[in-house]
Amino acid sequence: MVLADLGKRINGAVNSALSNTQDDYVAAVDVMLKSIVTALLESDVNIRLVSSLRNSIRNTLLENKNRSMGSMQTKKLVQKTVFDELCSLVDCEAQPFQPKKKKQNVIMFVGLQGSGKTTSCTKLAVYYSKRGFKVGLVCADTFRAGAFDQLKQNAIKARIPFYGSYTDTNPVKVAADGVSKFKKEKFDIIIVDTSGRHRQEEELFQEMVEISQVVKPNQTIMVLDASIGQAAEQQSKAFKDSSDFGAIILTKMDGHAKGGGAISAVAATNTPIIFIGTGEHVHDFEKFSPKSFISKLLGIGDMESLLEQYRTVSNKEDHEATLENLQKGKFTLLDFQKQMQTIMKMGPLSNIANMIPGMGQMMNQISEEETSTKMKRMIFVLDSMTKKELESDGRIFTEQPSRLVRVARGSGATVFDVEMILMQQQMMARMAQTSRAAQQGGGMPGMSG
Numbered sequence: 001m002v003l004a005d006l007g008k009r010i011n012g013a014v015n016s017a018l019s020n021t022q023d024d025y026v027a028a029v030d031v032m033l034k035s036i037v038t039a040l041l042e043s044d045v046n047i048r049l050v051s052s053l054r055n056s057i058r059n060t061l062l063e064n065k066n067r068s069m070g071s072m073q074t075k076k077l078v079q080k081t082v083f084d085e086l087c088s089l090v091d092c093e094a095q096p097f098q099p100k101k102k103k104q105n106v107i108m109f110v111g112l113q114g115s116g117k118t119t120s121c122t123k124l125a126v127y128y129s130k131r132g133f134k135v136g137l138v139c140a141d142t143f144r145a146g147a148f149d150q151l152k153q154n155a156i157k158a159r160i161p162f163y164g165s166y167t168d169t170n171p172v173k174v175a176a177d178g179v180s181k182f183k184k185e186k187f188d189i190i191i192v193d194t195s196g197r198h199r200q201e202e203e204l205f206q207e208m209v210e211i212s213q214v215v216k217p218n219q220t221i222m223v224l225d226a227s228i229g230q231a232a233e234q235q236s237k238a239f240k241d242s243s244d245f246g247a248i249i250l251t252k253m254d255g256h257a258k259g260g261g262a263i264s265a266v267a268a269t270n271t272p273i274i275f276i277g278t279g280e281h282v283h284d285f286e287k288f289s290p291k292s293f294i295s296k297l298l299g300i301g302d303m304e305s306l307l308e309q310y311r312t313v314s315n316k317e318d319h320e321a322t323l324e325n326l327q328k329g330k331f332t333l334l335d336f337q338k339q340m341q342t343i344m345k346m347g348p349l350s351n352i353a354n355m356i357p358g359m360g361q362m363m364n365q366i367s368e369e370e371t372s373t374k375m376k377r378m379i380f381v382l383d384s385m386t387k388k389e390l391e392s393d394g395r396i397f398t399e400q401p402s403r404l405v406r407v408a409r410g411s412g413a414t415v416f417d418v419e420m421i422l423m424q425q426q427m428m429a430r431m432a433q434t435s436r437a438a439q440q441g442g443g444m445p446g447m448s449g
């Protein structure tokens with residue numbers, strides 16, 4: 001993944017500058033900046049932005065010239081300056097629109113064909129519907145044959161009401177009809193998917209303006225394919241001139257996406273990125289936050305997104321039941337089973353690993369398939385246990401070793417596999433007990449509150 005490469009290279013430059021024991025601070029800073037600049041340019045960040053970023057990092061570091069390059073404080077300063085400067089590039093002051101419940105919010109999507117518009121419409125619909133909004137999808141793309149079918153299939157799969165027409169070829173009318181139907185039915189959010197073209201052309205922009213005039217969107221979102229790299233800037237400017245979108249969704253940030261293009265696009269249009277698409281599945285959709293994005297870019301993990309994703313896919317009652325158990329210092333096999341099921345729902349493990357500090361690199365060494373097979377086997381083992389066993393602390397198997405053999409046989413695993421699961425669950429249970437004891441006793445030894 002290009003993003004991880006960029007992070008690795010920037011970290012490498014910082015580390016090698018810090019291990020540089022030579023006295024010439026300015027020379028060491030310049031060598032480091034040269035490596036960072038090369039890494040950013042190769043990741044497709046716009047040359048003007050890189051140059052201003054370089055100057056600003058250089059100035060901060062030179063203001064602190066009196067500190068020696070080897071000190072821990074300097075290391076933190078270098079990392080923080082690089083982090084803050086990159087954050088300020090993607091963090092624009094404009095606040096994205098927040099839909100309100102019981103108000104009819106119309107959101108219109110624009111973007112070129114193939115950018116991931118239809119896919120992202122459904123992802124956004126699912127995102128809001130999971131948060132209690134009543135959401136409808138309107139397909140106003142009458143240009144591309146099959147566009148309505150695609151939206152319809154996605155919507156049916158995601159259980160989102162939809163509107164479109166096989167016979168009407170006037171996109172403005174279809175958009176108006178769809179919005180008016182959902183408004184009458186008191187929908188909170190109405191998402192309108194418009195047509196794209198292979199290229200930016202006059203008719204496309206004209207059509208967008210006309211649709212916008214009739215549906216009067218509260219928010220227009222431009223969908224941008226991150227893999228187009230440098231072209232992102234020019235493309236977003238062209239769309240901004242005609243549709244004045246208020247937010248960006250950046251798709252295909254998985255695979256070979258060049259994160260630099262995103263940075264350029266935001267800086268060029270002063271428009272916030274609100275979500276990023278990280279795969280074809282409906283859940284491969286992350287809320288964009290500048291700090292999380294840059295953390296990932298620099299390979300320092302992103303626990304914020306991980307928790308957000310966890311909250312989205314986990315069942316609220318299960319989650320609360322586990323929390324309650326943990327507060328009592330307990331962690332049963334049933335808690336373990338639910339955690340595993342939630343993790344499996346969170347999408348490809350490599351996506352999850354990339355959000356955990358240090359895990360992304362580790363995952364590169366183990367095959368995705370191998371890990372996923374292991375996790376599925378664990379779920380089969382847990383599924384083969386009885387309710388009583390699941391609700392227990394696992395010691396029940398020490399008293400009845402024959403059950404251990406039965407569970408292994410029933411799930412197609414080995415006795416060793418079952419023992420490993422029990423060992424892991426008991427480790428978690430011990431952690432729950434320790435943290436409970438710490439809470440009651442006023443903290444763990446050696447750790448502040």
Ligand code: GDP
Binds near residue numbers: 117120255
């Ligand atoms: P549209 O023409 O703009 O409506 O684009 P589509 O929604 O039809 O998407 C074009 C292709 O990109 C489809 O094959 C999607 O599955 C794929 N796609 C969309 N978003 C993402 C993403 O975030 N990651 C990946 N890998 N593929 C995506």
